[in-house]
Amino acid sequence: MNSDSSRSANSSAQKSKRIRDNSSPSNPSGGGGNKRKRSNQKTLGVAWGANSISSSRKSPFSDFGSYMVEKNRKLHNQFNLDASSASHSGVNSGNQIFQGVSIFVDGFTIPSSQELRGYMLKYGGRFENYFSRRSVSHIICSNLPDSKIKNLRSFSRGLPVVKPTWILDSVASNKLLSWVPYQLDQLVNNQPRLSEFFSMKKGPTVEKPKICLTSEKKYETEDSLSPVAMNLKDTTLSEVNESVGYRAELHSDSEMNLQYNADAKLNETSSDDLEAAKLKDTSISDVDVSIEYKPQFCGSFEMLPQKDADVEVQKGPSSEKYNYAGEEPGIDDVGQSSEENISSFHGLSASTHNGSTNSDGSSSSMAAGSSKLQHSTLENPDFVENYFKKSRLHFIGTWRNRYYKRFPRLANGSNSVTSPINGSSHDQSATIIHVDMDCFFVSVVIRNIPKFKDRPVAVCHSDNPKGTAEISSANYPARSYGVKAGMFVRDAKALCPHLVIFPYDFKSYEGVADQFYDILHKHCEKVQAVSCDEAFLDISGTNNVDPEVLASKIRKEIFDTTGCTASAGIATNMLMARLATKTAKPDGQCYIPLEKVDDYLNPLPIKDLPGIGHALEEKLKKRSVLTCSQLRMLSKDSLQKDFGLKTGEMLWNYSRGVDNRAVGLIQESKSIGAEVNWGVRFKDFKDCQCFLLNLCKEVSLRLNGCGVQGRTFTLKIKKRRKNADEPTKYMGCGDCENLSHSLTVPVATDDLEILQRIVKQLFGFFVIDVKEIRGIGLQVSKLQNVDISRQGTKRNSLDSWLSSSATTNVENVIGPSVKEVANIDNEKQSNSGTLDQLSADPISHLIQMENNRHHSEALNPVSPPPLCNLDIGVIRSLPPELFSELNEIYGGKLIDLLSKSRDKNEVFSSSIRVPSQGSGGDGLTLSDIQGNKVQSENKHIVDRSPPAQISREGLYTMMAPISTSGSHRIDLLPSSLSQVDPSVLQELPEPLRDDILKQLPAHRGNELSLEHAIKDQRESGSGVENTSGSVDPLMENDLWSGNPPLWVDKFKASNCLILELFAEIYTESGLPGNLYEILLRTSSQSWHPSAADSDGWDGAIYGLCELLKQYFKLKIELDIEETYVCFRLLKRLAMKSQLFLEVFNIIDPYLQGAVNEIYGGSLKV
DNA sequence: ATCCTCCCCTAC
């Protein structure tokens, strides 16, 4: 038995309908019941998530989570160790050669940074693991690549870059030598660095095949629904008779004449009745279609409102394939000539086709048995382009888009479903009409050839009695032979040798569908389109209309206008109306009043309920549920347990005739895609690439046509199942595994090139031999309107740093903050100016000014802050271009400011360590301590390992989520308030200090020591040493050291996205010391009393954001942990599609490259 | 809890 029965409803012998292609005879669990078997072959696709496969990968970071744990543990230990040793030996005993010197070791050095660190520590200097202009006085490095030198220049202006021998020589001579002779000359060693890992060409692939194998094995044993088991069931007509007989009772008398009786239906003699009915209807041709409803045939859904786009689209490769619209849908172009050769497919084809879709010229030219691959993707580069033109499923699948184009007002217009319809949906007095054309495709193609109406007719591509072309639609005489849609033509012919086959006529379908909907809209406001031949009408409000009369009227008008019959069902909800239609067919109508619902449903086979397909039917059959009455026996709970919450409820409701859906809503589409699962055969990767390109073009055009862009891209691949037979169906896909991977990028796009890049990346996620590919699809979701997304990018420039969420009014957040800062500045100015650090951000102001320039109507004009309010550190760290621009704005005074400030660095570093000369004792901030304790092992990894050790894979793995189980999180923060730099605390505004102490009622006693420490700090500046020795466990609970620290909650409640995310990330895995340092420093620095700011937190937020900006920008090169944090932050921003670009645009270019690569190159165009 | 990914199911 061939397992490839896919979606074709095959011959009566293979009645098994389509389970899954792969259904094999022996899985008792049934097709749908299979537990989820995920392919294990996902690889980079889960880079952003799921560490599930990390164990199967070999990389230095294969287990980043435990790595972090271990590292943090070490940090802690070392912290304690060094803290104590520093107070004893380090500070007191050693020669303070390097007093005031704070070095940052960049890149590989001889001696190692470890050794250098040792020297610094021993001789009174400082060693920074992270570069910060504020804390570092000298950069030590042996060699750096060109690009790095350039970077260094731009933002470390003024800082000496010195060779490590300076340290050694100084130690040797026991005094601090001038660093000048040791300045790094322009040598470049081109040492491989982290940044190069990012650009490495080849991703890791070695192990994928292995993974793949296991997944295949899995699949071997799975599935296996027996197609044999479930057959023959519905070939019998008895069922039908039964239900038909039953439904006769339900018919309201008035419609009896239009009814197509069950007996007749199943009877050869039925054609007479049919003819009679038809004639009857035809005779009543008094209803004329008003002109205004004449179809416009603008069918092509890819047409854009804008001209340019339109033109562009028309030029596209597939510009015409969707144009199903013809000049006249009319009852005109009949195939009179074909009347003689009733059964001649080609004869009819010739007349009906009349040059519409055709392109037969090419196909007939082949003739030569140039192989059956003629129509495959092989040897046919235009395959994609041509394929859809001839696909019926494509036609009906895309019809809705064209419909929406015709009636755009329905999208948000009066049809809104909200209150009135919702009300009526639960209202048992609602009245719903469902209308569906009878055997639509057949009806249309024979609508003007009466003599075929009582003969068995089907629409199909092929008349070949041995062919595997599918029947699209069969008329009712044909159905009496058992011919059904989806069946292979050879099976249909076997059942009904005289079956007449007509070719497709998509243009006419389109035209008739337009007429159909014009009529519906004329009679009812609330029309919900289901498909090109089917719709729901909600006529609940209209009191004076008899639903049955209305339905009758509509049907008659449809027939008069189109020459095709329609059937209608009337009931109190959509479910019952639809069931009624089925009963009514063909050419009839049926009303099921509320009180008849139960009687109607009880004997109804569950398969007849919409929503129950083959899978559910089989599952239920196993529970001996065949009819609705049997289904009712099951409790809702058990249904929900077995089938899921929603599905269970649906089953429970439907079996009782309950359906709460409301008619009318056109929801904006959630996804757009294109796929081809026929004729797909590749001999090599090149074929595949070409196909993917065409698919991308197609999708890009469709996105364009709909005026949307998307962020999530899903590539679907049908892969020939192992050991699967050749497909039964000619050029079919046969028995396949369905695989998919998706990628969500930060910025919505519809751009072909970007699409290609994304798809290329996605394709790489699969591990697959292209020869095994039987189908490919690309779907785009997370759609956004194109003008909205454009707006978004425009709006996103500056302010969003402080905006918290999409729903937050930017002005509410920004406005006050900016203002507040201004206030703060003023206050400080009037105060003493001792610390005016960080008050304003030149970058923001620059951008703001830009905005003002371009949009004179700028809401919040802000003039550049007074010179004295500028943060020198920030100014200095600006890239040269920005600096000079800003300098211009300030009339060249910035340069002066810079040179002046060099002498008095203290101004903006009172709470931070002072690079030179630290104010007396150079009080250790907590983060200093921390920083010094940080082992440089990460630096080693970054700077010294051969590139191969940090593969891209390692990077991805690193970014994978870390287990959040509590034990994995190690607090990087100091364990006690007493470890906090007193100077920091000193600067805290009263409210906060009070707040802190209030939070620690049990620790009141420490107030004294706190005060004491502060006092000490004031006098001698060596507070830390004094206090750090006496670690007080009672102080555990303060703002910085709680568990989680208080600041985490504060951040989470800060209404500032970035802070929230940082808090999240911290909660999951801790933060690198340097980031923590920034948090700490910022919180204290930007703390300013303000009337509008009850607890000062807003100031901290603002300050932190500013600092983060610097952080991202200043970083010479992030070490692994920092990279990790940055990635996690970026990933979250990308997911939320907020602030991503703002951050991305200012991060280190290397990092940008890496991120861009992760997003398939969708970022830098 | 809520989201996301990777499916499966359903309908035309």
Place this chain on the structure above:
DNA sequence: TAAGGTAGGGGAGGAT
């Protein structure tokens, strides 16, 4: 020969 597309709903299981 033959054109097995499209989109939404939803579930399982994992990440957050």
